[in-house]
Amino acid sequence: MIGNIIEWSVRNVFLVLLGTFFVVAWGVYAVLKTPVDAIPDLSDAQVIIYTEYPGQAPQVVEDQVTYPLTTAMLSVPKSKVVRGLSNFGVSFVYVIFEDGTDIYWARSRVLEYLSFAANRLPENVRPSLGPDATGVGWVYQYVLVAKNRALDELRAIQDWFLRYQLTAAHGVSEVASVGGFVKNYQVTVDPRRLQAYGISLKTISDVIASSNRNVGGRVIELTETEYMVRGKGYLRGISDLENLVVKAHEGMPVLLSHVARVELVPDERRGITEYNGEGEVVSGIAVARHGENALQCDP
Numbered sequence: 001m002i003g004n005i006i007e008w009s010v011r012n013v014f015l016v017l018l019g020t021f022f023v024v025a026w027g028v029y030a031v032l033k034t035p036v037d038a039i040p041d042l043s044d045a046q047v048i049i050y051t052e053y054p055g056q057a058p059q060v061v062e063d064q065v066t067y068p069l070t071t072a073m074l075s076v077p078k079s080k081v082v083r084g085l086s087n088f089g090v091s092f093v094y095v096i097f098e099d100g101t102d103i104y105w106a107r108s109r110v111l112e113y114l115s116f117a118a119n120r121l122p123e124n125v126r127p128s129l130g131p132d133a134t135g136v137g138w139v140y141q142y143v144l145v146a147k148n149r150a151l152d153e154l155r156a157i158q159d160w161f162l163r164y165q166l167t168a169a170h171g172v173s174e175v176a177s178v179g180g181f182v183k184n185y186q187v188t189v190d191p192r193r194l195q196a197y198g199i200s201l202k203t204i205s206d207v208i209a210s211s212n213r214n215v216g217g218r219v220i221e222l223t224e225t226e227y228m229v230r231g232k233g234y235l236r237g238i239s240d241l242e243n244l245v246v247k248a249h250e251g252m253p254v255l256l257s258h259v260a261r262v263e264l265v266p267d268e269r270r271g272i273t274e275y276n277g278e279g280e281v282v283s284g285i286a287v288a289r290h291g292e293n294a295l296q297c298d299p
Contacts, residue, residue, distance in 0.1 A: 041136050076106075138285060173289040242257035
């Protein structure tokens with residue numbers, strides 16, 4: 001057998017050289033086009049369902065959110081494992097699919113079943129899908145440093161400006177923000193004043209929610225010109241919150257500042273980000289999409 005191959009190769013030198021050329025060309029093309037990654041992605045195709053249920057204990061989250069979602073995802077086509085994790089105020093459901101399943105087909109199927117399962121969840125609880133990335137999709141991380149900027153200002157720049165620009169980069173699925181302080185308006189009520197005016201906590205929350213919106217009206221025509229009527233009611237600062245009318249008491253308006261203290265405070269944090277041991281900074285993490293080449297999606 002080997003002798004016949006050698007004899008045929010000697011008689012057909014041109015075909016052997018031509019075949020050798022194609023094999024070498026294919027090898028060079030494969031070397032140039034093969035995705036390179038520090039940690040190759042060998043994970044299964046999975047879809048993560050993330051749900052927030054603020055202020056609820058893990059057992060409540062498990063019974064009212066995680067369990068209904070987990071049982072609904074068991075019937076998703078090509079799913080082989082469904083795992084649920086409940087934490088304080090948050091729920092994670094992992095739907096793992098069979099090998100070779102297209103990740104975007106899997107996400108569409110999960111979203112289809114999620115629309116039916118959402119009716120079994122508590123009111124105002126809205127589950128959402130995680131990014132179309134894997135556990136090894138962490139491809140780039142950067143920090144924001146400025147001498148004349150506080151951490152809350154840097155975090156606002158990252159959340160409202162820089163993050164959206166980097167999300168548009170090729171192959172980037174999500175840009176997560178870590179570190180710094182997230183600004184929050186905090187309303188601290190005085191229970192004695194609430195009792196004196198006969199105001200409940202629900203009234204306070206309803207007044208704040210109903211006052212923070214814009215209202216559109218109709219069109220008024222004057223001298224052959226149309227003017228659109230619009231009510232601008234978005235809250236823009238602490239003073240706007242303090243001047244909200246909560247109730248009329250004996251012919252006098254009771255403002256929110258009369259029964260509560262309004263402050264601009266940082267949101268709760270569960271960790272910090274340091275840079276080279278020099279102190280806390282604001283950072284961003286770029287996560288690559290499933291199947292993307294990490295060398296080509298570097299922002």
